[in-house]
Amino acid sequence: MINIALQGAEFFAYHGFYPEEQKLGCRFVVDIEVSFVPPEGLNDEDLDNSVDYEKLYIIACEEMKHPRKLIETVGQSITDRIKNKYPFIESIRVIVKKLNPPLMGKVAHSSVIINYPSAK
Template sequence: MDKIFLEGMAFFARHGVFPAERETGQRFLIDVALYLDLSLAGRADDLELTINYLDVYHKVEAVVCGRSFQLLEALAEAVATAILESFPVRQVGVRVRKPGAPLPGYFETVGVEILRGKSCPAK
């Protein structure tokens, strides 16, 4: 299966368990991987036969910046659901990183990574 990916999308949003995180907000980094067959687009060199990266970016931005989640897991699920509902993909991988998580000590980032797919219709 082929893959389109957008990595390191950065958004300022208000997610977190603690009220202060939701009040002041912070930076979140989002990576998505869209799994689908890209052979037709590759042969035809036609944007209409693939997924426009700009559309994916705007969909992710709308979810990340549109409402507040307590858990990174819930944010990742919402991004995955929006992509699966909006684009002709078989699976989507979503990685959410929170470099400014309120933890003691030094760390680069914390996060979650999920992989979701469309259900096969019953026969």
């Protein structure tokens, strides 16, 4: 089993339930972790037998550009695109953190964690 991770990818985006959040935007951090068994092994150093973390970043970047009311939806969209791009992946963990969410007090971040397959 191989694990590949992309940690701390930062984005400015317009996700949020309230109109002010969708207008002003906010900083977000995305972490992605995937686990898989290479379909053909890794002895030939062929990137097609692995997960390209640059592609993971591009998927996250593209999904962060589409404003949504819930960061849960953002995390699920990222997860779904990774599953479609790399069908041999056995597990995916996506964490979307909203930095300094607009609350009544100081909060470092709120977050959502999407796991595939989901725990039952």
